[in-house]
Every structure is written in structure tokens, then in C-alpha cells.
Amino acid sequence: RAHELTDIEASPPPGAAGLWRVLTVIAARITGLDDMTCGSSRWGDLQAEALAQGRFDPGKVNDYFDRYADRFDLFDLNRPWLQDPRLRDQCKTSSGVNKLVMSRPAGNNQVWFNHATALNPPPLPTEEAVFHLLTQLYYGPSGQCTPRQVGTLSGGNSKAGPLRRTISFHPVGTNVFESLVAGIPPAHHYATGGVDQAPWEADDLPDPTHLAPRPAGIGGVLTGRFQHAVLLHGSPDGAYVTDAWITWAWRDQEFPLEDPYLVYQQSKDGNRYARHADGNRALWRDFDALIMEDTGDNHAHRPLVLANVEDLRLFLLPDLRARAFGFDQDGQTRDKEWTVGLTPALLTLANEDGAPAAISTMRQTAERLESQLRYALRQAWIAINDPSNGDGKPARKDISEGPWPADGSFRYWPRAERLFWERVRTRTFDDAAQQFLKLALEVYDEVTDQAAVLPRGRRAVERKRSLIRLALKPNDKPND
Numbered sequence: 001r002a003h004e005l006t007d008i009e010a011s012p013p014p015g016a017a018g019l020w021r022v023l024t025v026i027a028a029r030i031t032g033l034d035d036m037t038c039g040s041s042r043w044g045d046l047q048a049e050a051l052a053q054g055r056f057d058p059g060k061v062n063d064y065f066d067r068y069a070d071r072f073d074l075f076d077l078n079r080p081w082l083q084d085p086r087l088r089d090q091c092k093t094s095s096g097v098n099k100l101v102m103s104r105p106a107g108n109n110q111v112w113f114n115h116a117t118a119l120n121p122p123p124l125p126t127e128e129a130v131f132h133l134l135t136q137l138y139y140g141p142s143g144q145c146t147p148r149q150v151g152t153l154s155g156g157n158s159k160a161g162p163l164r165r166t167i168s169f170h171p172v173g174t175n176v177f178e179s180l181v182a183g184i185p186p187a188h189h190y191a192t193g194g195v196d197q198a199p200w201e202a203d204d205l206p207d208p209t210h211l212a213p214r215p216a217g218i219g220g221v222l223t224g225r226f227q228h229a230v231l232l233h234g235s236p237d238g239a240y241v242t243d244a245w246i247t248w249a250w251r252d253q254e255f256p257l258e259d260p261y262l263v264y265q266q267s268k269d270g271n272r273y274a275r276h277a278d279g280n281r282a283l284w285r286d287f288d289a290l291i292m293e294d295t296g297d298n299h300a301h302r303p304l305v306l307a308n309v310e311d312l313r314l315f316l317l318p319d320l321r322a323r324a325f326g327f328d329q330d331g332q333t334r335d336k337e338w339t340v341g342l343t344p345a346l347l348t349l350a351n352e353d354g355a356p357a358a359i360s361t362m363r364q365t366a367e368r369l370e371s372q373l374r375y376a377l378r379q380a381w382i383a384i385n386d387p388s389n390g391d392g393k394p395a396r397k398d399i400s401e402g403p404w405p406a407d408g409s410f411r412y413w414p415r416a417e418r419l420f421w422e423r424v425r426t427r428t429f430d431d432a433a434q435q436f437l438k439l440a441l442e443v444y445d446e447v448t449d450q451a452a453v454l455p456r457g458r459r460a461v462e463r464k465r466s467l468i469r470l471a472l473k474p475n476d477k478p479n480d
Contacts, residue, residue, distance in 0.1 A: 001028075002177040003055040012103075013340040015131025015327035017168050018138040020183065021222040021261075025198050027180040028187070028218040030060045036191040036217050043186050044311050050181050051315050055057040074126065074133075075234040082199055084206075087148065087231040087245040094233070095146045097121050100244040101131050102335050104434060123240035133230055136218035136246060138163040140166040140228045141333045148229070148247040150208050158248035160331060167277040167326035168261035169303050170288060172342065173316050182316055184218065185260035185305050192216040192257070198223040212250040221257055238281060260304035263289045267298075275300065277326030283341030284417050287424075288363050290322055291349050294314075296364060310350055320347045346424060358429040365433045366416050368471040369440040371449035373412060375479045377404035377447055383460035402449050411443045433472055440468050 010016035023274060028034040031050040038046065065072070072081050079085070081456075098121045108379035124132065142160035171182040190196075190220055196217025204212075208229070215224035233243035258264060263275040263286065275286070280315060289300040293307070309320055322343045328336040349355045381402035423432050470479075 001419060002180060003175050005176040006174070007172070007179075008176060011128075012131060012135060012326045013164075013338045014135040014139045014327045016168075016340070017132030017163065017261075019131070020170055020180075020197075021138075022134070023180055025219050025222050026064065027056070028184045029064055030056050031184070032179065033181075033184045034187050034196065034218045036187045036196065036366065037473060038188060040188065041184060041189060046183065047181065048312075048315060051178065051312070051362055055177055068200055074130065074232060075238055079200070079205075080231065082137060083231045084229045084249075085152075085231060086205065087229060087247060089284065090148050090150055091146050091245050091247055093146060094243045095246040097124055097241055097244050099135060099146075099246050100124065100129065100230075100232070100241070102132070102135060107156055123235060123242045125240055126234065126238060129232060129241040133232065136230055137161060138227055139327050139329065140164070140246070141329075141335075142227075143332045145228075146247045148208075153209050153251060155248055158439055159250075159254060159378055160179050160227040161227055162254075162259065163262075163327070165276050165329040165331060165435040166259075166262055166326065167286070167339075168259065168275045168284075169263070169306060169322045169324050170261055171305060171309055171316075171347075172321040172323050174319055178316055178319075182309055182312060182320060183261075183305055185221070187218055188469060189304060190215075190217050190221045190257070190259070192220075192255075192431075194220055194255070195198050195224065196220050199226070200320045206249070208248075208250055209253050211253060215253050215257055221259065225254060225257065227254060258304070261301050262303055264294075265289075265298040277328045277339065278328065279326070279337035279339055280329035282413060282417055283324050283343060284420050285363060285367065286324070287343060287346075287420075288356060288360035291347060292345070292360060295360050306347065317351075319345050321345050322347065344421065346423070349424070352427075355427065355429075359424060362423060362429060362432045362436075365472070366420065366436045369436050369468065370412050370416070371443060372468050372471040372479065373408050373440045374405040376444060376464045377408045378402070379467060380404065380448060380451075380460050380464040383464060384457050407447050408443050411446060415439055415443075437469065440471075441465070444468060 003209060008016070008019070010019050028224040031046070033043065033046055033050065034044075035043070040240050059138055070076065071079050074081050077085060101124060112270070135416070138161045140158070140161040141164070143157055145156060145158045147154065147156035164475045171179060173179045192214060194214030194216035196219045201219065213224070215221055229247050229249040231245040232241045234240065235242050259274070264272050265275055266272055275289070290302050290306050293301050306322060312320070324339070324341045326339040349359065378401040381404045382399045416436065419435060419439060423429060423435075448461045452461045
């Protein structure tokens with residue numbers, strides 16, 4: 001009944017990103033879009049045919065779930081969904097339910113807004129635990145974990161989950177059916193000669209003493225690269241999760257495989273890596289990387305799935321939006337913030353001559369101006385608080401930047417976002433740079449308004465105001 005559902009609500013956002021990947025595997029199996037032998041043209045025809053049906057075939061849906069009827073029980077004794085029941089015997093101690101929930105305190109991690117103690121952790125409702133299970137599998141930390149011993153093989157550390165610290169982008173149609181079919185990546189891109197299999201589709205539990213299987217196909221790329229093994233312990237009535245085991249799944253190195261929902265870019269050394277999530281970065285600043293290739297100084301490449309939806313221009317493209325799920329983390333244990341965002345239905349811009357490049361230029365200009373705005377505010381603050389009245393050279397390093405740069409960014413970004421989308425919707429790019437400059441100057445004046453009352457403050461504010469304009473002068477280096 002996906003065609004009857006407008007969308008899916010799931011929390012936290014990292015768990016939602018995992019859920020969409022799981023559902024996409026199932027959608028690919030039901031529609032036959034998991035066929036790695038199909039070339040690009042034939043695969044596109046199959047996707048168009050699936051969309052033309054307007055819904056999933058009920059018979060094929062029933063066939064799939066009948067085939068794996070015993071694999072979708074969260075507390076099944078032999079094959080609990082996405083879990084390993086052997087952890088009860090292979091781990092001397094459990095990890096605790098607090099370890100399952102990344103926003104709860106556990107070990108040495110930071111406390112968000114939750115003070116559940118390790119001595120008496122509150123149980124977790126099962127319907128919430130499902131999403132925390134997905135969050136651990138996709139975004140779990142590297143480093144120390146609950147020790148596990150399998151035969152002679154033992155260890156107390158694990159590698160990071162396949163999506164850790166990333167931001168992923170998913171196409172969103174007018175209903176869940178359209179979103180899922182549009183979000184299926186072309187299977188032939190993942191014909192690696194490995195195993196195209198989701199964990200619940202495997203006949204046997206994985207053997208951690210062997211090498212991890214090489215992932216292939218839709219099932220392999222979306223659900224076959226987990227680095228953690230997890231087991232949930234439920235209450236007698238199954239309404240709550242009261243304990244959990246979280247440990248390593250494999251001891252060998254994982255196979256590199258690019259996820260179809262991530263933006264990939266290049267480091268200064270030319271290495272390709274997935275764009276990291278940043279809790280301070282709004283979604284519109286990534287929009288140009290969703291509609292064009294080789295974007296900006298880091299040569300960003302849009303997600304494979306969003307590049308593929310251009311072929312849907314006769315079906316869904318005018319209505320498609322893109323949803324972002326981000327988790328701002330470090331590579332090991334620090335979890336900062338998770339975010340979610342949704343673009344307008346403007347993905348058709350990818351096919352408009354000159355529009356993607358103009359949008360990218362506008363975004364980069366807006367970012368340069370914000371950076372230069374912060375610099376000007378910092379220099380003005382230092383000048384006002386410098387006994388030499390700002391004439392000291394070099395600038396005093398023992399004076400902090402003060403509160404102005406943060407205040408300026410706080411005021412600038414929301415208004416810049418409104419200006420950006422207004423320009424994109426109206427396709428008005430010619431004077432965008434001057435409009436963003438005007439905004440930056442307005443914010444500068446607002447932040448420094450009180451300081452400019454006295455002559456000393458006014459002098460410093462006016463002298464540093466011109467620094468903002470350097471962002472639009474290609475021959476002058478900003479922050480100079």
C-alpha cells in the first residue's frame with residue numbers, strides 16, 4: 001500500500017536513512033530492478049514500466065514476505081531481524097540498552113539532553129528500538145566495543161558503520177511508492193562479482209571467522225556492509241527492549257563501495273571521499289551538488305540516484321524533491337547532531353542550460369561573503385579592544401574574536417537561504433552577487449550598531465566594513 005502513503009515518519013533521522021535503504025532493497029526485489037545484468041537503457045525501461053503501474057504488485061509483495069516470513073521478527077530466537085542471536089554466548093557481558101541509544105550516556109560518551117543512568121537505564125519501547133538498531137548498524141562508532149570471542153578469534157574493537165559522519169540524499173515523490181522506485185540505484189553499477197544479499201535473505205548467519213563477503217548489487221551495497229553485530233533483549237511481552245549487545249561483526253578490512261545516496265568529492269591529494277555531515281550547514285548549500293557534476297573546488301559529484309532520476313523527466317522529475325539525512329559525528333565515538341532537510345521540487349534544473357552552473361556560482365559567492373563577513377566582524381572587534389586603536393601591525397593575537405562573528409553568521413544564513421531559493425525559483429541569477437553583498441553589509445551594520453555610537457567604535461567599524469567587499473574581487477584574496 002505504499003502508493004497510499006504520502007511519506008514515512010521515522011525518528012531519529014539516521015534511523016530513517018537506514019529504513020529507506022532497507023525498503024529500497026525490498027522494492028528492488030519486488031520490481032525486478034535488482035537485475036545486475038540489465039544495461040543502462042533496459043534498466044531505465046524497467047524502472048519506467050514499474051512507475052507506470054502506479055503501485056507494487058500485491059502478489060509479488062506477498063511472495064517476497066512469505067519467502068522470509070520468519071526473518072522479520074525483532075525477537076526471534078534463531079533469526080532476529082538484522083541481529084545475531086549468538087552474541088549471548090559469544091560476549092561475556094552485555095552492552096546495555098543505553099549503548100544502543102546514541103543520545104543516552106554510556107561509558108565516556110557525552111550527554112545530550114538525557115540523563116538516564118547506567119545503573120538503572122529505562123527500557124526502550126520496541127517501536128523506537130527498531131530505529132536505534134538501524135542507527136547503530138549504519139552509523140555506529142569505531143573503536144572499543146563489548147568484547148566478543150568466536151572460537152579462537154576475539155576482539156574488543158570494531159570499525160565504523162558504513163554511513164558514519166555522512167549526509168545522504170533521497171528522492172521524494174508524491175507518495176512512498178514513487179519515492180522508493182525513484183530511489184532504486186541502477187543495479188549494474190554494483191556488478192562486482194560479490195554477494196547481492198540482504199542479511200534477512202541469507203540462509204545462514206555470517207561466519208565472523210571468515211573474510212567478510214564482497215558486497216554486490218542492491219542488497220549488498222545497501223545492507224551488506226555492516227561492521228557491527230547487534231542483539232536486542234526484549235521484555236517478556238515484547239513491548240520494550242531492556243538490554244542489548246553491540247560488538248564487532250568482522251575482523252578483516254571492509255570492501256570499498258560507494259553508496260548511491262552520498263555526495264562524493266576530492267581531497268587536496270586527489271582522494272575521493274563521501275561528504276561529511278555538518279550540523280551548521282543548511283541543505284541549500286549542498287543543492288548545486290545534487291543537480292550537477294564536478295561542483296566547486298572539491299569537485300563534488302552528485303549521488304548516483306539523483307543523477308539517474310534525470311531519465312524520469314517524463315514521469316516524476318518535475319515533482320521530485322530531495323530529502324537529506326545527516327549525522328554530524330567524528331570518526332570514532334563523538335556524536336554531535338543529526339539533521340534532516342527537504343529541497344523544493346526543483347531537480348529539473350539539472351536539465352536547464354546554464355542554471356546548475358549559475359546556482360553553484362551563487363552558492364559559492366554566498367559562502368565567500370559569509371566568511372568575509374565573519375572576518376570583518378572579527379577585525380572590527382579586535383580594533384575596538386586594541387589599545388593601539390587597531391593600528392597595531394600585525395593584529396593583536398591576544399584579543400579574542402569576540403561574539404560578533406557568531407552573531408553575524410546567525411543572522412546571515414537564514415536570510416541568505418531565503419534569498420537563494422527566491423533566486424532559484426525565479427531563475428534570477430544576474431545580480432545575485434550584489435544582493436548577497438547587500439545582505440552581508442546589512443548584517444554587519446546590525447551587529448556593530450551599538451558599538452558605532454562612540455567615535456572610537458565608529459572609526460573601527462567603518463574601517464573594517466570594506467573588508468566584506470573583497471569577497472567579490474577576484475584579484476584580491478578574501479580574509480586579507
